[in-house]
Amino acid sequence: MRLHFVSFLLEFKHAFGVSGNKRTHTPTVFVSLQMGEFIGYGEACMPVYLGETVENTLAFYQSIHSDINSIKSLVELDIYLKTKLKAVSGLQAAKAALSIAFYDLKGKTEGKSLRQLLNIEAKTCIVTSATIGLDDYKKLEIKLNEARDFKILKVKIGGENDKELITFIRSLTDKPLYVDANQGWNNLDNAIEMTHWLKERNVLLVEQPLPKNNLEQMAILKEKSALPIIADESIRNLEDCKNQYFAFHGINIKLMKCGGIQEAIDLINFAKTKNLKIMLGCMAESSCATAAMAQLASFADYIDLDAPHLINNDPFNGITYINGELILENKIGIGVWPKKNSDLFINRS
Numbered sequence: 001m002r003l004h005f006v007s008f009l010l011e012f013k014h015a016f017g018v019s020g021n022k023r024t025h026t027p028t029v030f031v032s033l034q035m036g037e038f039i040g041y042g043e044a045c046m047p048v049y050l051g052e053t054v055e056n057t058l059a060f061y062q063s064i065h066s067d068i069n070s071i072k073s074l075v076e077l078d079i080y081l082k083t084k085l086k087a088v089s090g091l092q093a094a095k096a097a098l099s100i101a102f103y104d105l106k107g108k109t110e111g112k113s114l115r116q117l118l119n120i121e122a123k124t125c126i127v128t129s130a131t132i133g134l135d136d137y138k139k140l141e142i143k144l145n146e147a148r149d150f151k152i153l154k155v156k157i158g159g160e161n162d163k164e165l166i167t168f169i170r171s172l173t174d175k176p177l178y179v180d181a182n183q184g185w186n187n188l189d190n191a192i193e194m195t196h197w198l199k200e201r202n203v204l205l206v207e208q209p210l211p212k213n214n215l216e217q218m219a220i221l222k223e224k225s226a227l228p229i230i231a232d233e234s235i236r237n238l239e240d241c242k243n244q245y246f247a248f249h250g251i252n253i254k255l256m257k258c259g260g261i262q263e264a265i266d267l268i269n270f271a272k273t274k275n276l277k278i279m280l281g282c283m284a285e286s287s288c289a290t291a292a293m294a295q296l297a298s299f300a301d302y303i304d305l306d307a308p309h310l311i312n313n314d315p316f317n318g319i320t321y322i323n324g325e326l327i328l329e330n331k332i333g334i335g336v337w338p339k340k341n342s343d344l345f346i347n348r349s
């Protein structure tokens with residue numbers, strides 16, 4: 001077995017603005033696990049605001065590099081990863097990347113897609129929202145035009161002028177909207193009123209309206225809201241979900257938050273027992289991590305897997321967007337392969 005890893009900067013087509021944060025790039029580390037002729041790919045994406053760093057991720061991979069290179073089989077790798085990753089705290093993105101690469105490699109060696117490996121029903125029509133970051137009105141118009149083929153838009157709100165922003169967007173499109181406040185609302189009464197105002201304007205849900213630790217008010221908002229309240233920053237993993245699900249109608253599950261494919265499935269299974277709505281989401285990722293999550297699409301009530309549409313320099317092939325649907329190539333593993341001109345992993349160890 002060979003472990004390779006390399007850092008990479010994903011570049012946004014447009015600077016990406018959310019409540020309290022705007023950025024042009026997202027640091028990423030790509031990993032590969034190679035066994036004979038088969039190579040599994042994975043991705044650790046680290047938006048700066050989450051606190052995980054490329055340096056820590058690379059140092060972690062360096063620390064397990066020789067262990068993995070001495071492994072001879074997938075069974076042995078599976079046991080090693082399960083034990084090792086459980087023993088390490090944090091580093092969710094680094095763990096997610098290894099999990100993605102493991103399943104990609106396993107699928108390739110067994111001639112199966114990730115869905116087939118995990119007995120997940122195939123979803124033929126994956127309708128995803130397209131995210132519209134916070135920006136000035138001129139740029140918003142450009143972004144709305146670029147997202148014209150998508151059937152649902154996810155609008156980042158949570159600033160001072162949310163009503164003005166939505167009114168502007170409604171002057172240009174009547175498509176259904178998800179809105180994501182990214183913890184930007186601070187007043188409970190205003191938040192309740194906003195959900196009613198937004199519902200009248202064909203908004204379908206509100207993601208993370210209040211600060212992540214304000215669960216008491218979030219639970220009141222859930223009761224009085226006109227729209228489903230979906231957790232993002234509040235719920236990263238299964239433990240968070242067990243403690244906090246009562247304050248939400250649903251959760252946005254992301255591989256980079258929960259730390260792997262099995263962890264995402266555990267979250268989905270728990271969410272189902274509590275009748276929570278399931279959104280499958282992504283960070284600013286390439287097609288690599290997004291394709292892995294798209295394999296789980298049949299579990300989702302809402303799909304927000306548009307990251308490759310937002311970046312300029314995706315080093316992988318495998319995902320295309322046609323008429324607002326994410327089209328996954330029918331391939332083994334997670335379903336992606338490096339672009340020909342990508343020099344990922346060349347001459348690296």
Ligand code: MG
Pocket residue numbers: 180182207208232233252
């Ligand atoms: Mg969000």
